[in-house]
Amino acid sequence: MKYRLKKVAVLGSGVMGSGIACHLANIGLEVLMLDIIPRDLEGDKLKDPTLRNSIVNSALQNSIRSKPAPLYHKSFASRISTGNFEDDFEKISDADWIIEVVVERLDIKQQIFEKVDNNRKNNSLVTSNTSSIPMHLLSEGRSDNFKAHFCGTHFFNPPRYLRLLEVIPTSDTLESVINFFMEFGKVNLGKETVLCKDTPAFIGNRIGVMSATEMTILTKKYSFTVEEVDVLTGSLIGRPPTATFRLQDLVGLDTGDNVSRFVMDNVENDTYINKIKKLPEPKFMRFLLDNKFLGNKSGKGFYEKTKKKDANGKTIINVLNLETLEYKPAVKPRLEIVKTAKGMELLDKRLQFLVDGDSKEHQFFKDYFGALFAYSAARIPEISDQYFPLDDAMRTGYVWEYGPFEYWDLIGFEKGIALVEALGESLPKWVHDLKASGAQSFYKYENGKKHYFNIQTKKFEVLPGKDAFIILDSYRAQKSIIKNSECTVHDIGDGVLCLEFTSKSNSIGEGIGRGIDEAIRLAEEGDWKGIVIGNNAKQFSVGANLMNVGMMAMQKQFDPLDKMVDDFQQINMRIRTSKIPVVVATQGYVFGGGCEIAMHCDAGVYAAESYIGLVEVGVGLLPGGGGTKEFAVRASDDFFEGDVQSPTLVNYFKTIATAAVSTSAHQAFDLNYLKEGRDIVSVNTPMNIGKAKDKVLLLAKNYIAPSVREDIEVLGRGGMSVLYSAINEFRLGEYMSDYDVEIARKIAYVICGGDLTSSQKVSEQYLLDIERENFMSLLGNQKTLDRIQYLLMNNKPLRN
């Protein structure tokens, strides 16, 4: 049976229901969301259709308004229709997938599923998003066809952003249904689908509960403060900046407590949890829960955001002292170990350092990782037949950069075993099998594919379900085509090259320029079909190497700087006009120079989660690598016979002058960073390079190199005057400083082709020249240098 989805019914409109409905709308599905009728309706009000749907409608509106936005684009909301369980239930009869997200109560869910069973069409898929009720109880008493098409699909909040989707089959679920969700979740929903067993809290929350519990225990054991633990357990070890306690505040202490209680009460044969259950509950947890200090939603938890400001005008954040249970202003911890570790760029070196020493900080890490490894290893095969799903789940559900076994590989296989044994824990047989096979790691790369140790066959095998993914790590072992300090060019097969940025934060410097130039030459001269510019990093690129630019400007090396800007412009023109197709694949930040490179490619495959922007104004510059020129070109292409032109011009100008960053790739079309017909959006981020490669192959079939343009209509003084008026409004409203005005006027000058007395057609090179000239003049201004320096030191823009 081939399942094809067009219409989905979401039953329940709470935070998760609405979030799921929005994400289903994101990918283009027709969504029907239903919820209950308000219980307090009576009399005539009971007949009012608006009131009958008020719960579902207000939930959806709240969700759409929430931040971060659940929709890729506001207009996608029109794909969601709403209704209530009493009037509209039969509308699920043509739904291809029905997903239940109602309150976590078995009796209510069973009632809903009975109704679903009576109204659904045969062979439609039915799933539950429950995080705590065993799947087999939910399908009890249902028809055979229902049972065969039923499983759990557990999303993480917020559904658009957290990439984990746990798929939990029952013993009745058809193999074809499981396979469908594993594939659909990945390819169409953009998720990492992880096959789970029907065990309490499945995989993500099971490991998550253990990890959070262990952190709390160790905080107490080593008498750390809340701030110290958050510094130790955030980005330092590849975790989100919310680290440990901030995360608990964000999730809500009551929610967290419910999940851990659920795990404690329901797991079997879990020695770790059994041990924990005997420990007294930390008094600070009781204090917080009893006082309803539940985190961000109640104004305070471990942290408290006060209304007071300090001498520098910064909001004072209080933090709970875990001993005295008083809130005191948070102090930035100064831990020697953090300073040293941060100096180590490579996470494997850093982690190895963190677990190699005797200070209490070292002890903390040794205990934590030892416990995490022991616990995770012991969960196989209880919660998963293989170990890699645990890594997938923690990476995508908890946004760890690495899952437990990947941490283990980074720290070192033997060292990890030693950490476990130091805690008096033993390792399960499968780890010994792995060791006996002669392997020294859980994962390895061979022939461009990532392999794991199949604990059943006791052999290393290719990770399943990754065929559509091109993971550049897989090519590290093979000889790279080009390699310098800022980029690597890989042969990704079928005659396609992939140029990967490898500089810090993927910032663009001279090495990347050289790499692009060489790669294009190689491809043009040799037997290559084309080039993908892409990488698997979190951020595609943060933009130009600002440190370098700032240093040179401060030393007044203007001639070399001018040459450097000219070179970058020419590289981008080379991309645009080369004789082979160049396709970009992006994700995360696509800023400044990174955005300019992307705009000059023949096409782009943008992950939906791409945040794209020409952000130069923030550092007192204008886009100088052809970005401003490209906006002039695109504006000109948008003009039509009889067009009044100024609204189009203002639109293009505003994007650059306000350094607008898109909140998704879809929204980037509105900002004109992306172009319909040229660029496409990939819901699944790690698939973008593969899709870009396909695009290269498609374009290569009949590729003709684009020429340098000489036909760009610019508006001269007429346009500048329009923009001057617009800038004046921004200034009067104090949205712009005086210096912002100066920068904006230079952008106006470039995008209008200068102060020409009438509109005229000009060439790309002319625009590049005036773009560079104005870029350089801004670099000569102390206020720009102040902005650059401030950003580099404080990681946030200066308004001067």
Next chain:
Amino acid sequence: MEAYIIKGYRSAVGKAKKGGFKNYRSDDLSVEVIKYLMASVPEIDPKSVDDVIVGCANPEGEQGLQVGRLISARALGKEVPGITINRYCASGLEAISQAVSKINAGFGHIYIAGGAESMSMIPFAGYKLAPSYKANLENLNYHVGMGATAEAVAGKYNISREAADKFSYDSHMKAASAIDGGKFKDQIVPIEIEEVFVADGKRKTKTHTVAVDEGVRRETSLEGLAKLRPAFKIGGTVTAGNASQTSDGAAFTLVVSEEMVKQLNLKPIARMAGCAVGGVEPLYMGIGPCVAIPKVLKQAGLSLKDIQQTELNEAFGAQALAVIQEAGLDPETVNVNGGAIALGHPLGCTGAKLTIQLLDEMQRRKQRYGMVTACVGGGQGIAGVFERL
């Protein structure tokens, strides 16, 4: 020769883009209002009208192409000429003053004067924003947006957000009670509109009548107003709640010479005792009435205390308060039935509409002198004084 206002009628004021006139053109609206006006004065042969003067602030698109001429031809016959004039928000009042002036000069006897605007159809700054490059080098504020001028006025004359919100609240309450009291009923021409549209995949028609001003927000509250975000400036005063509304509407008066009044035995309701305009710095355009008011009083030989009632166009709450404060108006006598914040501001129509409202209310209160005044974008003010007969 003396000129007299015989009568005036207006359409209700519709909410732009969502109200009853959102799909109804301002020229069609004007034709209806003028026909109604002429029907109410059967003594006058429509073909004897000397000219139709139509004020319009954005005469382009649906109200472009000599809209004044098209209105005159369709409403009164091709023999009757028509003109479009534009003094932005003062256009409607300017039209009346031009009719009066022409009669005074002996150029004619019978004029239709007023204004019309569809803000549903024409963008606020027109289709093509194209300020002069040279002008912008001289003074950027020749082309400044109206919101920014209101902020500038609020700043210069110390008008607080709270005061602007309170003013707005009062405007709504006064307007609601005026509507409930039927005060506008006799001056409004009910307009029947037939709409053809597609719904549920089918062609449908429906008719509805617009006869009541649509802008009033009866449920507004000071707390609600206080929650709105400043629209034009960080930490500013002006919000969507304390600014005038964008609107659609048309209003016309019949102005006739003394000779013709006698000949046809007409009953005039008022005469225009004076009308003056003046210029101010464009950034502070909102304060414009303060230069026009002294001028018009001097013309009419009156002093401020003679003016028993004023219709002051509420472009913005902060701007209206600044004018009341600086011109020394008695707030009790200003906008007794609410203003543009509640009732809407269909730019080119406004001056004529306010005149009609003023004359009606003066009649009700048996007052002798009243004034209509407005600020004008680009840095002008206008004030007209009327004497009830």
